[in-house]
Amino acid sequence: MNAHLPQLGDWTSAEELLAGQEKQLALSLSWAARSPFYAKRFGSGPAPAGTDLAGLELTSKQDLRDNYPFGLLAVERERLATYHESSGTAGQPTPSYYTAEDWQDLAERFARKHVGLTPADTLLVRTPYALLLTGHLAHAAARLNGATVVPGDNRSLATPCSRIVRALHDLEVTLTWSMPTECLLWAAGARAAGYEPGRDFPALRALFVGGEPLTPARRSRIGRLWGVPVVEEYGSTETGTLAGECPAGRLHLWADRARFEVYDPATGRCAPEGSGQLVVTTLYREAMPLVRYNLEDTVEVSYEECPCGWQLPTVTVLGRSAFGYPVGGRTVTQHRLEELVFGLPDEDEVLFWRARAEPDVLRVEIEAAADRAEGAADRLDRAIGDRLGVPARVTALPPGGLLPTELLRAMPDVVKPRGLFGPDEDWDKALLYQ
Numbered sequence: 001m002n003a004h005l006p007q008l009g010d011w012t013s014a015e016e017l018l019a020g021q022e023k024q025l026a027l028s029l030s031w032a033a034r035s036p037f038y039a040k041r042f043g044s045g046p047a048p049a050g051t052d053l054a055g056l057e058l059t060s061k062q063d064l065r066d067n068y069p070f071g072l073l074a075v076e077r078e079r080l081a082t083y084h085e086s087s088g089t090a091g092q093p094t095p096s097y098y099t100a101e102d103w104q105d106l107a108e109r110f111a112r113k114h115v116g117l118t119p120a121d122t123l124l125v126r127t128p129y130a131l132l133l134t135g136h137l138a139h140a141a142a143r144l145n146g147a148t149v150v151p152g153d154n155r156s157l158a159t160p161c162s163r164i165v166r167a168l169h170d171l172e173v174t175l176t177w178s179m180p181t182e183c184l185l186w187a188a189g190a191r192a193a194g195y196e197p198g199r200d201f202p203a204l205r206a207l208f209v210g211g212e213p214l215t216p217a218r219r220s221r222i223g224r225l226w227g228v229p230v231v232e233e234y235g236s237t238e239t240g241t242l243a244g245e246c247p248a249g250r251l252h253l254w255a256d257r258a259r260f261e262v263y264d265p266a267t268g269r270c271a272p273e274g275s276g277q278l279v280v281t282t283l284y285r286e287a288m289p290l291v292r293y294n295l296e297d298t299v300e301v302s303y304e305e306c307p308c309g310w311q312l313p314t315v316t317v318l319g320r321s322a323f324g325y326p327v328g329g330r331t332v333t334q335h336r337l338e339e340l341v342f343g344l345p346d347e348d349e350v351l352f353w354r355a356r357a358e359p360d361v362l363r364v365e366i367e368a369a370a371d372r373a374e375g376a377a378d379r380l381d382r383a384i385g386d387r388l389g390v391p392a393r394v395t396a397l398p399p400g401g402l403l404p405t406e407l408l409r410a411m412p413d414v415v416k417p418r419g420l421f422g423p424d425e426d427w428d429k430a431l432l433y434q
Helices: 014-032 036-042 050-055 061-066 100-110 134-144 161-170 180-192 216-226 334-341 370-388 405-409 427-431
Strands: 080-085 095-099 122-125 148-151 175-178 206-209 230-236 240-245 251-253 258-264 269-271 274-282 293-302 314-317 324-327 330-333 353-357 362-367 392-397
Touching (some): 061 293, 122 134, 180 405, 216 230, 370 392
Antiparallel strands (some): 240 251, 258 274, 293 314
8 A cells, every 4th residue: 555645544634634635735736847748838947836726727628638649648658557448429539548556546446346356356347448547447456455357348249248147147256346237137138047136146345336327216226136136336438536435425526536516517617526527636646747737527526525424525426317308398318217117116127228309209119028918118207207397208118129139149259360171161260360
């Protein structure tokens, strides 16, 4: 453990927490001033002191893209341990890089799970490795705590859903790390393989999830489906983990390792709490310090007391789900609609859905148990009318109607490059490597 990094319990009040931030902030700003980008932004004078932070311009995602690849590098290239890029679709790379010392901070933050991460655990990592941070992050945190890692990756032909279900069962996986949607896919895949999620995976003790907004209804449904706690966290490739869940079930910002603000795009002002876009200033990152970096994620931040006693601000992450589409003169958001979908009785077996917001009607399709399809559609139709006040047309499809069962059972060919084949072999496989 890196002795200079603050640990949970090192402070007993919000005032002590903020004092610790202020003490580290001056050093972090001096690190930032070594990079070409912040050297230019700060000007020729000394790096700003902590009290001057509010006067500094926000750093945007576009700033990171415009300074690709190493415009924000604040250490010698020889000190870099890893280089990453986010998974955005803007067409321009969003770079991010870390030293070995930065990785100590990254791994510790991810490992702050209230259910624990121990040498007795086997962690299935089901998020992408590649240029992203997420898979490498969980891998490093597990190894830091002595756990066994199963590098399941994601978006890879080498690890289809069927293979992940097999690994979950046969390797007696105790913990997983994935997006919440993956947990639903595994459940469908387990049933396609003849297993029952809440019965046939007795070693499983928790599901770690992140990467997409999660409503309480969907979270509760996943937990009941698998019979284990669903433990949420929040972060990004540019920053690593920014928030984790406490024993009371609330998401807390790791404000001992970074400084947070909430930006209101309508007024251009920042505040310590409230609703708006999350802004982060790193405190213990040397390779690529970020000063007032706007993640552009819609959040709600509060410093109200939490029963856990951590004395850290809480955050509700709404992300893009905070934005909606007009239907019949009202606005429909994914967050509110998802609450209704996963508020249906478990017996309806609704795991997958999709909706299209048209000007005059909300069209929704759900997969439901064949013998409950009509009732599930009627229940959701009424709930949308009562709760959202918009006209809806809900269609219930049989299992496999949205997610084909053959995809859950498939085991695609994954081959090494090969050019020479025998007379009875399929030489079309020569191109499958690509």
